[in-house]
Amino acid sequence: MTAQEARWERRLESLWASFDDHGPGDFLRRVESLAAELPPGDAVALYELASAHDALGREEGAAALYRRALAAGLPDGRRRRAVIQLASTLRNLGRTEESIALLTAERELRSDELDDAVTAFLSLALADAGREREAAALALTALVPHLPEYRRSLTYYARALTTGDGARPGSGTAAVPGPPSAHTRAAPGP
Known part of the structure; x- marks a missing residue:
């Protein structure tokens, strides 16, 4: 310039x-x-x-x-x-x-x-x-x-909005933090 x-x-x-x-x-x-x-x-x-x-x-x-x-x-x-x-x-x-x-x-x-x-x-x-x-x-x-936590769950929920899967009991997709850091633990789920 x-x-x-x-x-x-x-x-x-x-x-x-x-x-x-x-x-x-x-x-x-x-x-x-x-x-x-x-x-x-x-x-x-x-x-x-x-x-x-x-x-x-x-x-x-x-x-x-x-x-x-x-x-x-x-x-x-x-x-x-x-x-x-x-x-x-x-x-x-x-x-x-x-x-x-x-x-x-x-x-x-x-x-x-x-x-x-x-x-x-x-x-x-x-x-x-x-x-x-x-x-x-x-x-x-x-x-x-941009989120420090809940990435795994929100990624699943976003996918479920368009696929119609929805959250299922026991699927490990409740609002749990992820990925693990010094103050959180890994949660099961997709």
Whole structure:
């Protein structure tokens, strides 16, 4: 990144940090002004404009801009965010199946620090589509790695939500801690 690009990014970051200090029209004008400093059709400029429209509740315009930004070849740092944001916008516009398709494909592409965000927005879209059990299973599965205990049980319960197995008495899947640590013991179960 050049020094000029870094200054532009800092100015943009500062503007987003002060979002609540601006009226909607003022904020959009400021983003448009920053975007105009980049070449016409620049993917990053289109993405930032889309994000501004989205943040201001202008979802139809945001969706079109996200699509243009993605088509223009967003760099990796913004590409996945654009997919997440476009999918969320589509869900808000009632285009749930399109949102699910985008996020499902995104989950299969690669893994990074945004995996849980992809899963969270996919869970919301699945719930909107009437697939609540699948949504809950995805959300629980994303949560499991962040828990210090109960991983084994919650992994089983998440799987049971979509397979219909459910917890059975004596199956060793009651809310027991796992994996073992200095203050817990291993519990039986799947």
